[in-house]
Amino acid sequence: MSMPNSHTHTVANKDTRFNDVHSTGAGGSGRWSTKRIAVYALFVALAVVLSFFSFPIFPAAPWLKYDPSGIVVLVCGFAFGPAAAAIISILGFVPHLFTNPFGALISMIVALALSVPAALIYRRLHSRKGAVIGIVSGAILGVIAAILCNVVITPFYAHMSMAKVVAMIVPILLPFNLMKFAIHGVVTFLIYKPISTLINK
């Protein structure tokens, strides 16, 4: 008796992920549903907040700090797809533009390299295996992007030639980034299921 989509629905909302039987069209008549806007906003805020909870993880380079914002973009990509991952990856670092413009750009590029491929793979292969493959591929691309960006950017901050920065890759940049992305990946793998259950509630 209660058809979810009776014919008098005047607005065909494509945003089905955020829709249900009791919908009155509230929040669904825009191009993005209000639910989508609210979730994106809170994930952006969360990425920003977590980026401030940073701590050193690599004793050899205490100035390189781990921050958990990468987990937010990965989880977001798994839950809402590659487009959402891309949006959070960019907007999540916009506030940092005003304190550390180049650093913010790097963070955006690295977050995109990490989350978008992971989300694409997980969308194709919606299983634990897909999640692992997604996380690992994302992490590999993330590490590569992080190192390349660092090579380009470091001379802006320190009076070093690119060659000298390249020399830092193996002893410092590579192990730090491997550790960082390993933490991102493991935590995401452990929490994405309980969180997607919450999202679909």
Add this chain to the structure above:
Amino acid sequence: MAASMDQSPVPDSADPKATVARLSQVSFSYDGGRTWALDHLSMEVRAGEHLCILGANGSGKSTLGSILSGATAPDHGQVELMGRSVCSDTPGQGRQIDTEAYRQARRSIGMVFQNPEDQIVTTVVQDDVAFGPENLGMPRQKMLSCVPAALKQVDLQTRMNDNPTRMSGGQQQRLALAGSLAMNPNMMVLDEPGAMLDAAGRQEIQSILRRLTAQGTAVVHITHLLEQARHADRVLVLDHGHILASGNPVRILEGQNLPVLAREDAQQAGSEPDRNTSSQSATIHADTKSMVGDRADTMVKLSGVSYSFPDADDQALSHVSLELAAGQTLAIIGRNGSGKSTLARLICALATPDSGSIQVAGLPLAGPDRPKARHLRRQNLKLLRQRVGYVMQYPEHQLFADSVAQDIAYGPHNLGYGPEQVQHRVDEAMKLLGISDLADRSPFDLSGGQRRLVAIAGVVACSPQLLVLDEATASLDPQACARIMTLLRVLHRRGVTIVMSTHADREALGLADQTLLLEHGETLAYGPAAEVVKRYHQLLATEAAEKETNRTQTDQKPLSLLARLDPRAKLATFLLAMFTAFAISTPRQLVLALVVTVGLFGAARAPLRSIMNSVKGFLALMLLLALFNLLVTQTGRKLAAWGPFVLTTGGIWVAVLYACRFMLIIFLGALLVETTTPTQMTDACESLLSPLSKLGIHTNEIALVLSLALRFIPTLGREVQAIVEAQAARGGSIESGSLSQRLHAAIAITVPVFAGALRHADNLSRALDARCYEGSRQERTHYRLLRLGRIDILFIALMSLYLLALLLHPLF
């Protein structure tokens, strides 16, 4: 089955204009028809009436409110809103939803929810109120009169330019009301608007509602507190999806015994019988004292403790002293922001005081006796975690595990107990709170009250000698409150020392051996409950009087030149100046850039102190970089050498140059943020990005996402901090332990953090709907006008000149 005890709620034959909402035979199910939250319910709301819907948790009252507001449609039945049929249900065709009629009806319906903070969409009071009218496409001229008028209705007219995220819950809730009122609704639906407020806040809301109905707006007030229905025109009592009674409040409140409901004073727990039991337990406590004699006699001792937050000027606590014997109960009372939570955190070693000494459970946490050696301090902290339990405010936010039992086991497991011991403690704690039947359920499937009990069980399972609770019964229904009070009495009898902060007076009276009244971080009264509570009431009375006199005193400082600039001009030029700072490589360029920056600071009349505060974290990094550059650069004249380190003129110049570049960027960024409100920033982003919308990028929506994100950053920041602390108090730490323990700790923090973000998102999306946001599909108007004036053009010209000079300099 809709048994009504007196007059039938079925619509009478009055003309349809007199009803603003009419439901007939409405049923609603959350689980596809297995259970019914509303069951063949019929009712109506008449124009201009004050209707109070009463019911316990789970009675279906919020569902009813949601249907009345047009946010959800029922599974069966007919709904008519604002004279339009929005949902019809005929035997032949089944249920039909007319989304366009719904859309039109919602424009005349206001909705206010329980959580005041989640309804705020931006960081300036008047912009927040204007959000709804903007969505309705109200002409700007009309908004300019409508927004202040709405603020006046809720007595916030002097706070137009304040930041609502820094206001009290009561003020935020009034702001939410104003945001609705500015849309000129014919009907307002309020779902438990006072649930998260203190008594004073609830009273303010009540008096505003009375004024509203006097003006002809229909008010539907949903609540579980009988007292709040007293001034309604009509009361509807809901129970398990049926109307139990409906009619005049006097008849309903006085004439009948309604077991499903609670009186306001009873809700605060600790009514008459409680006091009796507590005096009994006091005598028991005297007997049991010998049993706990092996412990330090004094459980908590603070002397002259002061604390201030890193980013605040005022002290959150100043010179607080108290002493609590083992087995006693201390109640801390005071208004919001008086320092109650800070005191609780200090006692649990979640923060370290600036001065004074603290001793808890025999362990020196601060002061001269505190061990200097790091490993001793760590050891102390570990012991403290075993002896002290901490129940944070809204502890249900810390739940993370797949099942209730696993969540409760987290603390005992961290404390190093074996599996059998852990199981035993979990069972005991569940039994104590009466939640044994929930053991295998997911904590996220439970009701708010049940979740609170589970979270408290998770702390009690660590069998602390001292239990610290921060507003443990805040915004709970009476049943859950009563369980918590029973638990506290049992623990008290067992000799557990209890420190609880609260603003519910009777609770303090009922259980406390001592009561401490805080105001602005200072001890205002300390002693037996009765006297301290009397002093508290005096304080509230004088405070109310002061508020009246203070109203006119808030003056507006004139805005600085930089703050008045068009935000687009500022944003674009500042970002360019920041990025081009890296092009500075000669002394002349550096001097030019420094002169321009100093000039900008002058034009901003910038509060240097707050800017220094926001950049001081970066200054250390800058020094480190300067030092690094000093040593790696070996050009120019050699000045000195220590072994492999050579100091050269080139090194000094590079260090100065790179440090200055860095500083310029940081200071320009801070200046931009300081002189631009988040709303302006969002407007500027939206405007500057608008060309991209031709490429199919949703620039309007992205701008809103960014603005909402900025508004929620402080909220989430506080929440993450609170969850990290609460899990630390249960022995979970990312920084120490084995790899698997650290991972477990990371999950115990990240899951609740994500759950919190999603909870806010859910509330926020409903608040956006209530304000009729429909994205770029609608013709939105703008409260703030972006217009490039002469001064903006002059500013852009000057900044362009500077950028040109900087970039072209190497050519000359």
